[in-house]
Amino acid sequence: MGSDPSSQIPVINFSLVSPELDRGTKEWHLLCEKVREACESYGYFEVVYDKISSVLQAETFSDLKELFGLPLETKKKNVNPNPFYAYAGQYATASLYESLGIEDASDPDSVRRFEELMWPQGNDFFSKTISSITQQMDELNRTTRTLILDAYGLGETLNSIMPCTTLLRLTKYKASPNGEYMEGITAHTDKLLSALLCANQVFGLEVEAKDGQWIKLFPSPNSFIYMVGDPLMAWSNGRMHAANHRVMMEGYEDRYSLGAFPAPMEGTTIKPIKELVDEEHPQILEEFDYMEFIRFSLSKESLTMDSARQAFAFPGNY
Numbered sequence: 001m002g003s004d005p006s007s008q009i010p011v012i013n014f015s016l017v018s019p020e021l022d023r024g025t026k027e028w029h030l031l032c033e034k035v036r037e038a039c040e041s042y043g044y045f046e047v048v049y050d051k052i053s054s055v056l057q058a059e060t061f062s063d064l065k066e067l068f069g070l071p072l073e074t075k076k077k078n079v080n081p082n083p084f085y086a087y088a089g090q091y092a093t094a095s096l097y098e099s100l101g102i103e104d105a106s107d108p109d110s111v112r113r114f115e116e117l118m119w120p121q122g123n124d125f126f127s128k129t130i131s132s133i134t135q136q137m138d139e140l141n142r143t144t145r146t147l148i149l150d151a152y153g154l155g156e157t158l159n160s161i162m163p164c165t166t167l168l169r170l171t172k173y174k175a176s177p178n179g180e181y182m183e184g185i186t187a188h189t190d191k192l193l194s195a196l197l198c199a200n201q202v203f204g205l206e207v208e209a210k211d212g213q214w215i216k217l218f219p220s221p222n223s224f225i226y227m228v229g230d231p232l233m234a235w236s237n238g239r240m241h242a243a244n245h246r247v248m249m250e251g252y253e254d255r256y257s258l259g260a261f262p263a264p265m266e267g268t269t270i271k272p273i274k275e276l277v278d279e280e281h282p283q284i285l286e287e288f289d290y291m292e293f294i295r296f297s298l299s300k301e302s303l304t305m306d307s308a309r310q311a312f313a314f315p316g317n318y
């Protein structure tokens with residue numbers, strides 16, 4: 001790895017493989033290795049994936065623009081006992097940031113309910129577009145999960161890392177005043193299993209490399225960013241790295257992003273998988289309850305802590 005920051009972004013092309021047709025081939029194994037190496041050494045990678053059309057992406061971002069243009073009191077109807085799934089915004093410390101969440105977005109009825117909440121008069125186009133892009137991002141998430149399982153030789157016995165539903169998070173970052181370089185979302189690791197992100201072509205996502213350097217990402221229009229979250233890091237017994245990342249805004253254009261996050265189901269216990277614990281790799285974390293960890297990550301104690309340390313500082317893991 002050179003000192004050129006752009007060389008620190010693994011780019012992996014998924015356009016040419018499908019798990020149904022190619023599992024077991026040499027190309028598939030090569031891809032497994034690339035994904036494993038990226039998740040372990042970096043904690044993120046750019047996925048080139050041309051199966052999600054640019055038209056669908058453009059329609060999605062036009063939906064997002066319309067959504068965030070709704071009155072604040074309407075957007076605030078997006079409530080959920082889990083704060084990660086609800087409307088968030090109007091923060092004094094993150095004045096550019098606003099987001100909404102759709103729980104279990106793989107189910108078209110959930111998207112429909114969200115539509116009815118936001119547009120009581122209806123917005124059929126929104127539900128159709130959002131359901132369609134969610135299904136396609138789900139497929140990409142499933143492919144990545146299969147590659148990860150196969151990379152560790154677990155694909156024969158497991159078809160899931162842990163039970164999850166898809167949280168879709170829709171985010172707007174306002175352009176900063178005078179276009180200055182300004183924080184859109186503070187540095188954090190994701191508390192969901194993993195993240196699959198795409199944005200309109202307004203850049204701003206930065207990742208922290210293991211040497212502490214912040215690297216700006218400039219994904220191509222048919223790329224997505226995959227990030228390892230804390231639960232996946234814990235499941236892999238720390239072999240995979242959950243990287244801190246943030247959004248920094250600069251320039252005069254608003255940024256819209258969409259994230260499909262596999263969210264562990266309530267009641268899930270996060271624990272290292274036994275196949276990845278051995279003499280060379282002793283268990284690094286005790287098992288923990290997912291929802292308790294989420295509550296801990298939002299506590300006063302956690303908020304002053306490096307986000308990547310939270311899983312290690314969680315009671316039972318000192």
Ligand SMILES: O=C(O)CCC(=O)C(=O)O
Nearest residue numbers: 171190197205247257259
């Ligand atoms: O907007 C982005 O590109 C990143 C969003 C993010 O990191 C998050 O929602 O956890």
Ligand SMILES: [Fe+2]
Nearest residue numbers: 189190195245
């Ligand atoms: Fe994130």
